Amino acid sequence: MKSPLINPILVAGCFVLLLGFAIRASFGMFQIPIASEFGWARAEFSMAIAVQNLAWGVGQPIFGAIAERFGDRKAIILGALLYSAGLLLSSFAVTPGQHQLLEVLVGFGIAGTGFGVILAIVGRAASAENRSMALGIATAAGSAGQVIGAPVAEILLRSYPWQTVFVIFSGIILLTLFALPFLRTAKTATKAELEESLRTVLFRAFKDPSFTMIFLGFFSCGYQLGFITAHFPAFVAESCGPIDPNGMLAGLGITSTSALGAIAISLIGLANIVGSLTSGYLGQRYSKKYLLAGIYTARTIVAALFIMLPMTPVTVVIFSLSMGVLWLATVPLTSGLVAHIYGLRYMGTLYGFVFLSHQIGGFLGIWLGGKLYDLTGNYTLVWWMGVGVGAFSALVHLPIREKPMLVKAA
Numbered sequence: 001m002k003s004p005l006i007n008p009i010l011v012a013g014c015f016v017l018l019l020g021f022a023i024r025a026s027f028g029m030f031q032i033p034i035a036s037e038f039g040w041a042r043a044e045f046s047m048a049i050a051v052q053n054l055a056w057g058v059g060q061p062i063f064g065a066i067a068e069r070f071g072d073r074k075a076i077i078l079g080a081l082l083y084s085a086g087l088l089l090s091s092f093a094v095t096p097g098q099h100q101l102l103e104v105l106v107g108f109g110i111a112g113t114g115f116g117v118i119l120a121i122v123g124r125a126a127s128a129e130n131r132s133m134a135l136g137i138a139t140a141a142g143s144a145g146q147v148i149g150a151p152v153a154e155i156l157l158r159s160y161p162w163q164t165v166f167v168i169f170s171g172i173i174l175l176t177l178f179a180l181p182f183l184r185t186a187k188t189a190t191k192a193e194l195e196e197s198l199r200t201v202l203f204r205a206f207k208d209p210s211f212t213m214i215f216l217g218f219f220s221c222g223y224q225l226g227f228i229t230a231h232f233p234a235f236v237a238e239s240c241g242p243i244d245p246n247g248m249l250a251g252l253g254i255t256s257t258s259a260l261g262a263i264a265i266s267l268i269g270l271a272n273i274v275g276s277l278t279s280g281y282l283g284q285r286y287s288k289k290y291l292l293a294g295i296y297t298a299r300t301i302v303a304a305l306f307i308m309l310p311m312t313p314v315t316v317v318i319f320s321l322s323m324g325v326l327w328l329a330t331v332p333l334t335s336g337l338v339a340h341i342y343g344l345r346y347m348g349t350l351y352g353f354v355f356l357s358h359q360i361g362g363f364l365g366i367w368l369g370g371k372l373y374d375l376t377g378n379y380t381l382v383w384w385m386g387v388g389v390g391a392f393s394a395l396v397h398l399p400i401r402e403k404p405m406l407v408k409a410a
Helices: 008-024 029-040 043-071 072-091 096-113 115-125 129-160 162-182 191-194 198-208 209-238 257-283 288-308 313-326 330-342 347-376 380-396
Strands: none
Touching: 008 096, 008 115, 008 129, 008 162, 029 043, 029 129, 029 162, 029 209, 029 257, 043 072, 043 096, 043 115, 043 209, 043 347, 072 096, 072 115, 072 162, 096 115, 096 162, 115 129, 115 330, 115 347, 129 162, 129 257, 129 330, 198 209, 198 330, 198 347, 209 257, 209 288, 209 313, 209 330, 209 347, 209 380, 257 288, 257 313, 257 330, 288 313, 288 330, 288 380, 330 347, 347 380
């Protein structure tokens, strides 16, 4: 009997991802308030967000292994507690070093409540026929969090200091613990997979050129997402042309470029709900590696056109919707590719290592965004670097051997 596409495990997983990514996607909104309060260079808080992304990447295979050794729910509990503690303690931070150190806790917390752990749970709970679509739905839930995260932070920052908003978010992330009773999964790996050790599977994957190409290809995704999430609100606030007081945006209550920057992040998340679901649907029917190559090619074109054209409120909206469709569309395809080639038993750990590449890219995108801004006064160079690595990822996916490495036993 086939497992249904929509089930309590998928719904609970979506809830965890929605809350976790709502908070994570809001960090770009704190860029200007924190730097302004302490008189820091833009690179200082950028480094804190970059450290968060790197810690998230380092923590992902660790939490994948914790989930597979001690249980998924224990990994999520640990992740939620670290996430909450990092946010709470960050509200007391008054130096760049304190922020950067505490973002290690936040990054590990995101790892424990994010894609690496949750997608493995969802993947094991879904049938082979529904797996790609289920992964797409879970990814879309993360996008839904992005839709609400930045605007909620922007609204709260109008009424409260950034420290209070961090405390509020610290409490909100603990709501993910209410999903735990529903996150019970059966072991759906094959007999052959269950008989193999993690060490054996990791050794096989690390020797496989296809795993290396998946690892390298995910780098540009992290670079682009990290840079845009952390810097795009400030980029728009400082560089966008004025908003027409009689135009449609003003009629919707968007009267400043600061508000437009927050809405841009939401538009990316909103469009990516469609993109993630479409990606999951197509991943069930077509080659995942070719779909990934197409997504990275489209990203490269969209980013190049945006930076070459004058920035206006209209181009910001068009870019946000276009990039949003492609934003996390790579996640169900990349995680599905890992599951397809290397099996379900250690999917969380293997995807965690692939995700480390994503977060190294995120670290560089965020850090370089702040560093090069301080050196040049603009984001142009770091933006063109993102265009280049996007083109690289489009090419590196093409030689991947998209076939299972393990002969599945009955």
